[in-house]
Amino acid sequence: MTTPDRAEAQAILEQLAGPNAVLRDDQWAAIEALVVERRRALVVQRTGWGKSAVYFIAAKLLRARGHGPTVIVSPLLALMRNQVDAAERAGVHAATINSSNVTDWADVQRRVTAGDLDVLLVSPERLNNPEFRDEVLPALAAGVGLVVVDEAHCVSDWGHDFRPDYRRIRTLIADLGADVPVLATTATANDRVVDDVAGQLGVGGPADQDTLVLRGGLDRESLRLSVVTAGGPAQRAAWIGAHLNELPGSGIVYTLTVAQAHDVAADLRAQGFAVAAYTGSTEAADREQLEADLLANRVKALIATSALGMGFDKPDLGFVIHLGAPSSPIAYYQQVGRAGRSTDSAEVILLPGAEDQDIWRYFASLAFPSEALVRKVIGELSQDRPLSTPALEPLVDLNRSRLEMVLKVLDVDGAVRRVKGGWLGTGQPWTYDEQRYRNLDKLRRAEQQAMLDYQSTDGCRMTFLRAQLNDPRLDAGERCGRCDNCAGARFGAEVDAAATAATRERLMRPGVEIAARRQWPTGLAKLGVELSGRITDGPEAGRVVGRLTDLGWGARLRRLLEEPDQQVPDQVVRAAVAVLAGWDWQARPTAVMGLDSATHPVLIGSLTERLAELGRLTHLGTLRYAPGRRASTAANSAYRVAALQGAWQPPGDLPAGTGPVLLVDDVTDTGWTLTLAARVLRAAGAPQVLPFALASVN
Template sequence: MSPSSDTGVEPDRATGSAQLRDEAEELLRELAGPAARLREDQWVAIEALVVQRRRALVVQRTGWGKSAVYFISAKLLRRAGRGPTVIVSPLLALMRNQVAAAERAGVVAATINSGNVTEWDAIHEQVATGTVDVLLVSPERLNNPDFRDQVLPRLAADAGLVVIDEAHCVSDWGHDFRPDYRRIRTLVADLGADIPVLATTATANDRVVTDVAAQIGTGGRIDADTLVLRGTLDRESLHLAVVRIEDAVERTAWLGEQLHRLPGSGIVYALTVAAAQDVASVLRAAGHEVAAYTGQTDPTEREHLEQALLRNEVKALIATSALGMGFDKPDLGFVVHLGAPSSPIAYYQQVGRAGRATERAEVILLPGPEDARIWSWFASVAFPRESVVRAVLDALDPERPLSTAALEPRVELNRSRLEMVLKVLDVDGAVRRVRGGWLGTGQPWHYDAERYARLDRARSAEQQAMLDYQATDGCRMVFLRGQLDDPGLTLGETCGRCDNCTGTRLDPTPGAETVAATRARIARPGIDLAPRKQWPTGMKTLGIPLSGKIGAGAEPGRVLGRLSDLGWGRRLRALLDAPDGPVPDDIVTACVAVLREWDWAERPVAVLALDDDRNRELTRSLAARLAEVGRLRDLGVLHKRPDHPPVSAANSAHRVAGLYDSWDVPDLHDVGGPVLLVNAQSESGWTFTVAACALRAAGAPAVLPFALATPT
């Protein structure tokens, strides 16, 4: 054996390692610019993956460069003749940023997610022919029958590297546990011994680190094959503050006054979809360039909004947690929370979006007394009690699959909770997802009541810690780092930047006129219906000549109420579920009130009803009554073509394809003004969008959508 150098590495191996590091440094410069240099822990991780084929967990703050580790490793492994890297990535925003970053380093990357359905077949072919270096998949894809049975086994057998991004989602103890991530355990277990695995996250305390490291370790344990790299979580650009305003309307008014004073553009987080939409509406009315971004936002629209924020075309996105992990805008100037997340760890993850490449970023929390009630509601819709789960198992057949929609009426769960339960049962082996729905396997299943009780206790402790963060008079950054068990935290350390360290407090009192205007806006009947601005990707693949920005489409619309509302929700649900018939008088009165308060640029001169298969008479009679009350020209019904099949597709691209050229559109060149387009419900917004484009092409100068209800 050759004598060792001072570093303890054999000379030939040291030479090879130095050459590999030079290659890695070159790739980093292609990714991040000519001045970029590898951090020492980045190189340690890359060497462990590429040379030693180890399994590694990297826990580092947002902006540290975790994505550089796996893209550089992927490229180096491909140069060595290894297979493609598979990255399990939780959010569409993260995937888009990562694909763009990969291209800068010459990495051929592709993504499979719900937003590019039309491209799946072509991507599967690229994987089969070996022309893809990196394949990014959403965790939901791991549970898709075709992907699970046809694509995944080939990837597991031939992968050069498997990456689990936002790996805290794997752990029951992580702040954002997701059932789909549990299938990663199976994926990792099926890998060959020489296929390296990398798990990355910015938000993991000691318990999560131990859990994730054990799950990716060979044999399900932490051993010599599991390298754990943790760094300090301090973010020197973040200036943390808490502003206490008890009244929700006054909090929104305060934000309306302060928004233009905040640096650059940023994110305002709300706890619920409805809150995000309502706050966005109020801020837009006050003259701010903002938009709502939630889990209900269509994937194509999300991409458009992300790009608008990246280009500073909006001051802020008013978002739920749907905009979080992986969204990469280095110069994001601020993060504001209207309402506190239920965990300091989740809070740190969200505020970590700000100040990645700026000297200063403002981070402001405006908690409310209603936060605890919202936390309690989210906790109540966690994994349900055993009797409900057993009812799901009893309702499934071992031979005849049932879709989620068909199963929903048979159990005491709504669609989203039912999907979550089925995913957990699938991973546990009690059910199996197949084409057409779900099958019962007949395998025995144990309800782990003790585990769920432990999780409930942990959740309660996190909620109390969030209250403690609001109340502390100590350093706020030190508090958050302590919650994450930051190994770099030292006794007596302070950040010197937060409101407690500096003694600088923001005035919590908004102006009386602003409060009055905000209260009036919130009290206005009805809710806004934002127009779609971007066509889904891949429409030409489906033979439809639509792409890019939507030109002559719908104007901003209005909706009487949400089906999820405590107020109008029950009344509207009962109306839409009842046998079709004429619109009731109280509904007409409420709709007239909404129209009276609609601040349109130009009043409509005509009204047109959309042909609605489920609520045809309800929609038609509503349009007629509004025409009568408003003295509008009644244009009747926009009828579907008789030879056009009903549209049932759930994803946007196929839905638009089904709606395209589906109506007998009248000539509207002589209509003389905007047309009020009426429908019973706006579910995705695409029916209004495609119909409005058709009416504009037929001569309508403007189209104003109006619906009785929207799901959320």
């Protein structure tokens, strides 16, 4: 068997990246360690350095010498699509197993068994799918030629994108033969994350002297970093519209929330720009089409949340704008790293907002729950009869996403096990690592402060980011010479007053539809509530003036709800009337009723009175709380419904001839308060209930 040399690796690189590509010294060092020396390697290199070239070249060289396929654990579908395309260019037979190609799994597994695949890309979630874990994974571990952990910072909950599923990779690695090489790669890891990844995966740790660690400099010579303080939401959105055509090529505009992404995309489209929104709620097929549109420059920009992040590879991406700052400089570096991979210059612009810190606090509130809640999850699982996640949900006060996160962590920790049909308890002792979670909370606060410091620094911005990532190549006093602090501001913060006014008018058009709840949560009988199946006596679809997170009414509504209870302001009444006037209801309401409130009784009461007067509606008063009602603070849908059941006093029979009733509240979150209250009005004789609130949380 011949030993591969650098020339052979160079030839494969040219197939991957074109005839002008040149293999870096560190790329060859990693390939040689994996293929020739069968070692483990940890590669921490900036975005665009060529980490994927290392593992594709190594995979092809290993297959040519009779070794098994390479397994790449990859976090995002966009990354998988790009990598499969890259592999095919080099003659590498690659396939994926992920949530978007379920119908292909059987064929892919057959090709693995038959030895027809050179590379298998697997989403981390697949590693603990019972069928894959029990039937496919053992065969892979026995015959694999190389294991690659891409975006390895996801292993660490000290990193900016921790994913519990990633920790399952250590089980795969533990089952490998001693001579099977392992490669871990990431672009965004500081010292703490590198050490944690090393411990999780057994690569690159200080005790492992046989591991090759390649950690390069993180300067991005093409990026021109700027911070522009352009005022409130309308001014910043208008700033984007005023400057978008000045920016090179096509790019990405990042927002902090889904609502903001849709608001900005709609505003820019109204100005004639070819843009589209891309968020975590975008369907997989639509995401793929939007990525293709950006790659082909059919759009000027995608207006995106962090859902468009790791793995999206457009080498000539000309700019990245952030409308609102991410909560971590490391996450910010990762996102801006999408730009300028193969261009001489790319613009990176941060437009921070006063509301950013409120959004950071909200997302921080979704962190790992208290020990009591976690032990409740463990306690509800038996060791012989599995419970599905939907069946477990009504037994613990956690919403679906947080419950799934807790189960994944407990699975990795050995306290529970995923099987066909759901989850089992293992009976193994488990310790709540309170100190670690406290340290994580402290770290998050420090990162948030660092992001504020980045905005206010008069030093080099690229140096600031590199220091946050503990760049080993950073010299004291180094300056990039390109950012606004080094080379002077390239963009002013001023925005034309007329353009700002037009943007504000578009953003401030009130009215957002809120969908009606159609199905009761499963398992309510376990909480003593005899409701199940479809909801047949609930409200119609409703409306709110705006979302608390949107760019138009968000800030104004937050201020109103945070201030002491007061009479409804005239501008809010006008907005509510505009929403009602544009509501395409099948039957106009004839009456209006307010919901009782512990926090805003004056606000809701006065709004109800004004709507009754202006709309010539029968004022039915307030739907009062029942004595001894339980406050509904639950996060979990089943618990919330149980708390709301019987929460209001029946109002008695409604006046004869009462038609649809407008039901008024201050804020809607899950929709269950309006749903349960509507049932009370329906029981009292309302033929329809039309929910209306000032704001929705999302």
